[in-house]
Amino acid sequence: MAKKNRPKPVLQKNKTQKKIKSQPEGVDHKSTDSDSIGHAYCYPWGWGSLLASRIFRRIRSVLGGLRWQRGLIRLLICTTVMIITLVALGLYRIYFDRTNLPALEPFTRFEFATIGHVYDANGQPLVEMAREYRRNIRYQDIPPVVRDAILAAEDKNFFTHNGVDYSVIPRVLSKIRFGTLATRITTLSREDEAKSEAIFPHGGSTITQQLVRCHFLKNLTSFQNMTTQENSDQLLHGVLLPRALSYLIGSHSVNMLVRKLEEIRLSLWVEKKMQERFGSKRRAKEELLARYASLIYMGNGQYGFAVAAEYYFGRSLATFTADDADLAALLASIAKSPLHYAPGAKNTERVLHRRNQSLALMAANGFISPDRLKDAEQRPIQAVVGRKNKALLGSAVVSNVLEELKGRHANLSIEDLLQGRIQIYSTVEARVQQIVDDALEHGLALYEKRRPAAKGLIQGSVVVLRNRDASILAETGGRRLYQDRSSSYSDFNRVTKSLRQPGSAMKPIVYLAAFQQGIFNLDTLVPDEPISVPDKGNQQTKWISNYDGQFKGMIPLREALAQSRNAVAIWITERIGMDSVMWMARSLGIQTPLSPYVTTALGASEVNLLELANAYRTMASGIFAKPYVIRKIVSNSGEVLADNDHSEPPVDVVLHALALIQEGLRGIVRMPSGTAHTLEASDFPIPVMGKTGTTNGFRDALFVGSTYGPEGITIAVRIGFDDNRSLGHKETGGRVALPVFRKIMLNVYRKMLAGPVPAFPVQMEQRINNYLKGDPADDAPAPEENIPQNIEAPPNTEAKRITPNQAAALSFSSNTPLLMN
Template identity: 40%
Template sequence: MDKPSLKASDSFWIRAKKRFNRKPVRNCLKTLFALVLLIMAVHIGWIANYILFNRENMPDINILLKLELSVVGTIYDENGKTIANLSNEFRWMVRPEEIPPIVEQAFLSAEDKSFYYHNGISWRDIGRAVWINGGHIFDRLLSDRSIDLTPTQGASTLDQQLVRLVYLKDKTSAEDSEQLLYDNYFTRLALIIPILSDIPDINKGWRKIEEARLALWVNEEFTKPDNFGSRQRAKEEILARYLSLANFRYAYGVKAAARFYFDKDLSNFDFNDTDKAAFLAGVIKNPTLYAPRINQEADDTSVIGLRQINRRNAVLDLMVKNRYLSREDAVKFKEKKIPIPTRDMRNTTDAPTVVGETLQEIRRNNLGVGHLFNGDVMIHTTVDLDIQKIAQEACENGLDQYEKRRPEHRAQTQCSAIVLRNGDAAILAEVGGRKFYQGREYRYSDLNRVNRMRQIGSSFKPFVYLTAFMNGWEPDSKIVDSPFPISMGYGRGYHWINNYDRKFLGEITLCEALYRSRNVPTVRLTMALGNGSFEESGMKKVIDTARMLGVKSPFHSDTDHLGRTVYYPTSALGASEMTLLELTNAYREIASGISVEPFIVQRVIGRNGEDVFEKPYTGKPSAIDPGALAMVRHCLRKVVTQPGGTAYSLTASNFSVPVMGKTGTTDDFRNALFIGSTYGLNGITVGTEINFDDNAELGDSETGARTALPIFKEIMGEIYELNLALSPPEFPK
């Protein structure tokens, strides 16, 4: 019978078998295999000894024991409410007692279920990882004859992840992106050989060995009597430090992440927040993949959206497996939506004017803005957030009323407002501009128009009349309201002064001239305070009064033919510029009789609770005669209460808060103001202003009474209606 023919491949295996059966070859292979096993055993023993017993060249344990990170610095209002959280990294440290059980259970289920039972490394997890990853390598070797050392199962404990973040962070990059030093079979095999310890730390295999050694060492150090003593307390501290360092994409640390994604304090999480805890625990595996983007579609069914939901649900399943959660409850929590952050709350605020003013004051006091952004200090301001919201809303409402009359100017006009406490000039609210829209989000303009120089119009007139009262005039003194020309300086001719209504009342009292805001009597009075000439018009005396009331802005001046500095009498009508803040503070001093600079920073507290700065009270009695102050207050009160007063519409509308104040309107209606106060040390002063950034005209008849007064009315009225200030006393008769 013919023998069956052999295929070429069969012939190869037969020849190979014959060669292997030769005794010298077989013995050589056995010897080589035994040598490989011996080398591996020696290496494994060396690695075990290195991890378990080698404590040479260890880093400083105090770095972890006294962990100090760049955290969030907070600006608070006077009642302890948060105005803004500022940081280089949006992070809060969390203490063990602040971690609710449900949060701890979610993270342990997702990352390290045996955390409290091992001493830094989990031998069970290592064995499981070796078995699973070894099977993966063997499968790839059989399927496509390639060696793939990419792990499919991890074994890192939370302790190992912590030491990686603290001690090895600068030496490694993200695990998924690490490459071996040389991509060949020899260097892949060399990963297990400790003698290659001098290879740069991009060697992931060597780093894993170092992680294990450091994790054991940290557990040993934390349980020492001089540190935390008990194993339980040491583990709690390790967990808290890890959860303070973990990256959640937009926030660092679980406490900041809870605030960012859910606007909720971590310590308030309970069983009803299990889905939230599972979400946070799922994110840290890969924040880029598992954390939703800002303004991501809430019903996102894309690969990205499903991946985030599936990761959260996987953590819930792990909580069921670890008996922290029933399967029925897990099903219920899986039905809840993933949180979608609608705004980036890092270094943002609804009151940027307040934040900007606070930062400026910190710089002026040499307290260091960097300390705030590192979380080294907390700032307590004088601002009342409730009053701040009232002022911001009042500005929006006032602008809305104006733009209904002038729709062609919609979204172009600007409002600024300031609220001061009379007794100490503390800033209770400050609005530097309107809010503007970006899609569905908004924030307030961070340009602080409260500190911008603008002409103030008739709101300057009280300085003139106060100067007259300081120089012997009285509210009932007479002044003539009739047209007259004044010299505008050597060789410049004359200018006829007119009133807003183009009418003249003849002889009237000084008080009536002020509350009716008559231009002609005001300029006459300014001239009378001097010798009646352009060179000596009395404006210098008025400026001195303004300086006594804290005004620092320059006044328009000129040089005459003899080289002397002279001031235009028309400056009495508010032609010069000043800021809304200094003007409002001057009215505050008139109302209270106390001279003091406005301020916003009340107290600065260090990270450990120590006092870094506390604002001393610097108020002192006004340098202006109290009798003169009383007379000008009397006349400014009539601006509101007397028919014909420019703000009489307040009384006519049954406004019940007793206030004094003055309107202001500049030429061509480019700026509209109202400044007003309640009486005494416990009162408040409110300044409001509407204009365009480019100094365009607001339009005919857009006076301070029509445009700015409604904003003042809303602010002042709501403050007292909501009892945010002490009940205002009546002005003395």
């Protein structure tokens, strides 16, 4: 009964303590016993449950701690194994792995990219061209004070170690950012890597290691561009081990670590191979130091100590003495960081501080005395000289050189020149080039004085050829300053690239074609009368007029040439046929296709100035040759790769015809009615022949002329606007271009730059004298034997003969083209 009446236990939850309590129903909770933690039990088994719970929690806590410790131990073990593995692999790679090695032969032969030069005919440089401006120097060419500065600042143990200086390892290890390393390992964070600090420090590289980094690791191994891309936050080496390591220390640090290991490996290999090549460690070290002094980047596009000395101080490196310790220390400092330590850097105090550090290292190593150290430290940083890496003269010459190199020397390239593997010796004479540049600028200034609105806009071009072989003595493709920018070899070359009408400068080719047929001579009477040609597909007629608007009737052929009579040139062309004119043009060297129309006789077809000059040169010399500007090409080893021997055959024109055109061109100068008679003056004592040219609407003004024979020279001048606008009324070849020709010719011969002035044959000059005196030429046929007075144009031709009686009835419309003299 007692058991039945025993009250049942009721489970309650104390809302305040959130613990489970057990108490009999109907019994006040205050009458129960309580434990120290606030739990009350009515029965003995409550104590057992509490004890079991506490024991369980204790065991779980202990086991949890053990698991954390085991995880830490595992992590340490894994890290240790990884480090040991990495070290083992690194040591194997450095000391035993000799696979994937770069070609060493170019390095041992000292074949670094240097400066390519284009020289003039006297061996003076016209321009320097390079990808990297460098001049390779030998060990003995490095002054002792510069060697000492390099060793003190970069590698004092250079002559004793084998490529790696192990004595600096403690100093390098002390600079490792272990805090950053620990953070990377524990957090495995890969975010914002570009802004995080590098784990491994820079510095500690020997001179050999720097050579390897600058030469081999730049682009010569499988790790191409390793040095330029090592700061990238992208992993450059995607093999398994570097990828796994990047999760611990980051891609940037892995790139740097891999580069450093490769740098050490190749440095040991290079030193060993250089010793084998040169027979001793000392000799190998000297060669390595010479390569370092030639290869290292020195800022502002300059490579190596030789060009840096010239660029920053305006001095040859060979001139440095012990008194120049401050300059030597500054050069050695630049190599550390050109951006921060080169003269001209923004922070001049940092430049000065770094130089004085290098001086202190030189003194500490016994290279300079304390007194010299004190004196050198007091000297200020010298101002930057800084030469301009561009052509000083003849930018068009350089352009022509590059074009000829591509077109005529298939086994060579412009890249060979830019790498310094070849040096080009041109035919250009720098002094003649200077004269040409000055004369063109003077001629343009005279025109601008007459036409102020054209100031800075008018353009011109000039070329000078040697008669005997068509070698180019000077070439100017445009004015020095155009649209507020100095000329460059990459500019448009108006001598070779610009196709423009030659105007009346084309007429001598027509006359020579006529002389070639043997039915004309200089005293043949020809009709200067109105003549028409078909226009616009033979649907209309174009009437040809002369510059002065007049017709002189029957005149000697030499007068027609001297006065540049358009009607006569058209009449002669119709007599001999356009095929004869075009054949003659090709024989004289004009390669540009000419239009097969009769107006080509008046210069309506476009040609470039170089081929027009060459045609006149051929007429003056009787020798066929193609213009050229490259005299020879020499490799950096001294081997002559190309030597232009231009021994050309005579032109395929009968000598009598050549003599006639030469006399006719000479008459243009000597005869008072000639368009170039201003050259027959006491202040111009040089006998020349030549022809003016003025194109339709006064758009271009030309003069092309020569001194006589193979020993003479030929000069062609063209002046006009690039947009083909008119030069202005009466701005003819005789007024605009001839003064430039005159100034060039006068100064070239006055300074004896083209040899003595050749004389024209005495008989030729005498025939012109006789004509001027009115004496009949002994060999001149009677007029009626050459041209019947009522001759008609040959059948099936484009021109129509107009009789003198019909000329008065002709009227010319205002839009009739006027083809100039």
